[in-house]
Amino acid sequence: MKAVVAVWLSLLLVVGLGTACSSKDSWVEDEVTFTADGLTIHGTYRHLKSNSVGPAALLISESGNTDRNGDNAVVGPVGNMRQLATYLSDHGVATLRYDKVGTGKTGLGPYASHRADVGSAVYTTGAKAAVRFLADQSGTDKARISTYAIGEGTTHAMALATDTDPAAPKIHSLGLLLPLTGRYxxxxxxxxxxxxxxxxxxxxxxxxxxxxxxxxxxxxxxxxxxxxxxxxxxxxxxxxxxxxxxxxxxxVEQDKIDPVAEAQHIPAGTPVLLACSDTDSQAQCTATTALADALAHTALTFVQLKGVSHVLRDDPADNAANYAKQDPLSPQLITALDQFVTK
Structure with missing residues (x-):
């Protein structure tokens, strides 16, 4: 069971309508903070220096002690979320990635004395605060907000896409990368x-x-x-x-979420990129078909990757020992993103 433990200690999704940025402008990364129910969340807002208005994406990391960059306390400096942010900016999309509760600079905050109260709802609340922060930025085109998530993070991404609060930003497109395919x-x-x-x-x-x-x-x-x-x-x-x-x-809170049922409530016609891998023990393609079926009412792009690990890199073994090697994102994924980011 060592493999199970390593895998489950270890979420993203890129949406876009992006275009290549002007060579006269440059991308900058600002350290930012916002609050969610008394918790101060730290993140990185990557945007054009000029704050020109354009598409923007929220990146949501994997479960466990995984920070804004995809770095994990167990397996090391993975960096895949940082790579995803760089890819998106190369395609004209600003991004916000953040340290969820219990990770990075955010830490536990008010939950330090009662860690057991940190459940799935706390992570979803953090994601909702993050997307509202992103929507409030002067460079964000509110009609072109996307979210990209990996693993367990995809359930929180879908919660944003199905949020019925009138004040909630509308999610234009959704990237569900190697998602949870059933109850936890x-x-x-x-x-x-x-x-x-x-x-x-x-x-x-x-x-x-x-x-x-x-x-x-x-x-x-x-x-x-x-x-x-x-x-x-x-x-x-x-x-x-x-x-x-x-x-x-x-x-238990996470287990109550059925990703297949959640997917059925995503607004019809929403561009969705769903990516699975034949060698990812968490999101094998054989287990992802039910989720794909539940997304049939959306503008779905279903990509079945070959030999890609759970951190979005080519590694047929999906060996957690390789997660921190800083390899580039899988060319297969990049090909899928190249097409999806324009939607």
Whole structure:
């Protein structure tokens, strides 16, 4: 289960209507702050120095301790979100990327003394505050705001696109990159079953041991969903790193979100880029078809990448040890973005 833990400790989406910027202008990065329910959020606003009005995109990082740049406390300086921001500015799109609660300069703020209260709703509130900040900038064309997200971040991106608050900025387009494809705990159960099957095949685990791991995990999932608590003691195969007393609130809140159901409420005709990978254990293309079907009413571009890791780079092994190698974004993804950013 080490692979499960590493993967799930490790969200983005680019939308655009962008055009190449003038050589007479230049891009600058400003350190900015905004607030969300008493939490001061730190971010980077990348924009034309002249603040010329144009399209803008909000970038939402992966789950876990992953900051505005995609750097992760577990796997190191990934930098994929910084690369995505640079790509977008090369295509005339300003960006805002930010340190969500618990990461980077934002930290825990008022949640420092009660970390268990940091659930999915807190992350969504932060994303809503971020997109409103972006919409308020003088260089933002409010009719051309997009959001790009990776992994779990895609659920918060979809929450922005389906926000019915009259004051909420309208999301013109949506990039869902290697997204969650189902309820969180169901996805982990799938990984438990897959790991059990592999270890049984290798002879490193008996059927009795495999059944014990699955039973313990299933009991923990049922208890978490029913009561918001976890069983005492450690779960087998390192699964306590995925579900434990300190994160059960956040996990249960996230688990209540069904990405397929959420996708059905995205406004019809919205340009959506949905990207999966055949080697990403979190967003394999075989598991993404239901999400694609739910997005059939949108202007969907469904891209099935080959050998691309969960950090958007070419790596068929999807090895977390390679995440911090600072390789360029996958050329396959760049080709898809080149077409999508003009929509």
């Amino acid at each position: 705990l169901d996805l982990i159960t799938g990984r438990v079953n897959a790991d059990n099957a592999l270890q049984l095949k290798q002879g490193s685990k008996t059927q009795q041991q495999a059944d014990g791991v699955l039973a313990a995990w299933t009991d923990a999932v049922n208890q978490a969903r029913a009561t918001g608590t976890v069983p005492p003691g450690q779960l087998p195969d390192g699964l306590s790193a995925v579900l434990n007393p300190s994160n059960v609130k956040a996990v």
